[in-house]
Amino acid sequence: MVDDDTRWLTRDETHAWIALVSLTVHLPHALDTQLQRDAGLSLTEYQVLSWLSMATRRTRRMRDLAARADVSLSHLSRIVARLEARGWVRRHPEPTDGRTTLATLTDDGWDKVVATAPGHAAEVRRRVFDGLTPAQVAALTDVARHVTDACGVTLPPIDGDPDDPDAT
Amino acid sequence: MVDDDTRWLTRDETHAWIALVSLTVHLPHALDTQLQRDAGLSLTEYQVLSWLSMATRRTRRMRDLAARADVSLSHLSRIVARLEARGWVRRHPEPTDGRTTLATLTDDGWDKVVATAPGHAAEVRRRVFDGLTPAQVAALTDVARHVTDACGVTLPPIDGDPDDPDAT
DNA sequence: CGCCATCACTTCCCGTGTCAAGTAATGTGG
DNA sequence: CCACATTACTTGACACGGGAAGTGATGGCG
Numbered sequence: 001m002v003d004d005d006t007r008w009l010t011r012d013e014t015h016a017w018i019a020l021v022s023l024t025v026h027l028p029h030a031l032d033t034q035l036q037r038d039a040g041l042s043l044t045e046y047q048v049l050s051w052l053s054m055a056t057r058r059t060r061r062m063r064d065l066a067a068r069a070d071v072s073l074s075h076l077s078r079i080v081a082r083l084e085a086r087g088w089v090r091r092h093p094e095p096t097d098g099r100t101t102l103a104t105l106t107d108d109g110w111d112k113v114v115a116t117a118p119g120h121a122a123e124v125r126r127r128v129f130d131g132l133t134p135a136q137v138a139a140l141t142d143v144a145r146h147v148t149d150a151c152g153v154t155l156p157p158i159d160g161d162p163d164d165p166d167a168t
Numbered sequence: 169m170v171d172d173d174t175r176w177l178t179r180d181e182t183h184a185w186i187a188l189v190s191l192t193v194h195l196p197h198a199l200d201t202q203l204q205r206d207a208g209l210s211l212t213e214y215q216v217l218s219w220l221s222m223a224t225r226r227t228r229r230m231r232d233l234a235a236r237a238d239v240s241l242s243h244l245s246r247i248v249a250r251l252e253a254r255g256w257v258r259r260h261p262e263p264t265d266g267r268t269t270l271a272t273l274t275d276d277g278w279d280k281v282v283a284t285a286p287g288h289a290a291e292v293r294r295r296v297f298d299g300l301t302p303a304q305v306a307a308l309t310d311v312a313r314h315v316t317d318a319c320g321v322t323l324p325p326i327d328g329d330p331d332d333p334d335a336t
Numbered sequence: 337c338g339c340c341a342t343c344a345c346t347t348c349c350c351g352t353g354t355c356a357a358g359t360a361a362t363g364t365g366g
Numbered sequence: 367c368c369a370c371a372t373t374a375c376t377t378g379a380c381a382c383g384g385g386a387a388g389t390g391a392t393g394g395c396g
Contacts, residue, residue, distance in 0.1 A: 006286040013297050016305050019312035020296070021215070024192045025238040026319040029384095042352085047189070062375065070193040075353060077376055099361045099374045118174040127318045128188070129181050132311065137184050139307035143300065144187035150295045151194040210382085230345065243383055245346055266391045267344045 027127060034123040039116040044071055046120060048079050049088060049105065053113045058105035061094070064156045065103055088112050195295060202291040207284040212239055214284060216247050217256060217273065221281045222326065226273035229262070232324040233271055256280050 009017060032043045039046070047069045052058055060068070066076040080103050083089040088109030094100035105113070129137065177185060200211045207214070215237045220226055228236070234244040248271050251257040256277030262268035273281070297305065 006289060007293060008289055009292065009297065012302065012305055012309070016309040016312065017292060017296070019309050019316060020195075022238055022316040022321060022323070023312045024196050026316050026321050027188075028192050030319045044352095063373095070190055072354070073375065074355080074377085078353080081376090093361095097362075097374090101375065121174060121176055124177065124185060125175060128185070128315055129177065130318070131314060134180065136307060136311055137180055139304060140311050141180070141184040141187050143304055143308050144184065144191045146299060147296055148187060148190040148194055150298070151198045153190060153194050155190075212383095231343095240384065241345065242347080242385075246383080249346090265344085268391095269345060 030127050031120070031123055035116070035120060038119045039112070041116065044069065044075075045079055045083060046116060048076070048083065049109055049113050050117070052089065052103060052105040053110060055105075058110065059102050062091075062101045062103055067154070067156050070153075083109070198295050199288070199291055203284070203288060206287045207280070209284065212237065212243075213247055213251060214288060216244065216251065217277055217281050218285070220257065220271060220273040221278060223273075226278065227270050230259075230269045230271055235322070235324050236326075238321075251277070 028043055035041045035043055035046050041049070048065065048071075051065060051068050052060060062076055062080070063073065066073045069076065071079065080089055080091060084091060088106055090104050090106055091101050092104070094102050132140070196211055203209045203211055203214050209217070216233065216239075219233060219236050220228060230244060230248070231241065234241045237244065239247065248257055248259060252259060256274055258272050258274055259269050260272070262270050300308070
């Protein structure tokens with residue numbers, strides 16, 4: 001009745017799997033709670049502000065920003081609408097292509113990131129990196145990249161547009 | 169202006185962090201997509217059915233099931249209501265304590281799990297374990313447990329109620 | 337025995353995210 | 367130079383999940 005050609009998980013893999021599922025639920029929740037409490041931001045909102053703050057001229061195309069922050073374009077559209085209403089981001093059309101929208105971090109948005117980052121970093125440290133050895137950090141990096149690759153994810157570069165002549 | 173006592177993430181930790189965030193977004197999404205397509209189930213719904221199928225007498229208290237499946241009790245209440253409407257789970261009160269509700273997997277529910285499990289296992293294998301060495305699996309387990317512990321998660325035992333005299 | 341705190345769930349309200357349809361600006365082939 | 371497909375984003379309808387409040391059942395204590 002059962003297809004026993006199925007390659008089931010081994011015992012060790014099952015344990016890893018259970019732990020990993022738990023992580024994917026509780027870690028984002030813990031970070032979200034801290035950000036909401038201390039900064040009135042959701043994790044995804046913070047990620048978007050954070051990636052913008054790292055971009056050349058604090059500006060990115062919506063499309064690239066969505067890929068970088070791991071959200072769909074429609075989702076990003078809503079997030080940025082919220083952030084714009086709070087004065088932290090401004091949207092304006094790309095001059096050379098009227099279809100493309102650029103999102104830029106305002107000065108207030110920059111200040112918000114600067115004010116929020118230390119608490120967020122401390123939370124990430126507390127929940128993830130405190131108590132991990134460098135070897136474990138390296139293993140985590142390899143495994144996480146392996147998994148995201150296997151999920152077919154392709155990310156744009158971390159820095160600003162490579163063809164932007166004003167790039168540092 | 170900036171509190172430079174902040175213990176920022178190192179370069180390696182930042183890379184690990186970026187990869188880990190990506191994982192927490194894309195891995196659940198990939199698994200959800202496969203289950204939805206092949207079985208008409210969300211990942212959380214499948215997890216609930218799966219944990220029930222492993223429990224002694226296919227029965228668990230709602231409370232324990234919620235903790236085990238990493239969902240809130242209110243969330244579980246809705247999930248089980250959906251599964252009950254589809255005939256895969258039945259709820260009934262615990263005889264010795266009228267407050268407690270027991271959830272039991274029906275025969276149809278069991279068949280559903282049996283039919284769904286191989287495809288799900290294959291997806292987990294493809295997205296996570298294929299290409300990982302045993303050492304990486306072990307490291308993943310350690311890190312994931314470390315993180316969930318740091319998020320203050322406590323899980324009930326995997327088997328059925330320890331004080332159930334009928335337990336195997 | 338009776339009152340109140342507690343526990344175990346359920347339900348309500350709300351924000352968020354997703355999929356699909358809509359809109360506007362570009363390329364492209366005749 | 368004019369349809370038509372394509373790209374890039376926005377919006378609308380809907381489902382899911384979280385937290386607070388509600389409901390019913392227990393336990394503890396005077």
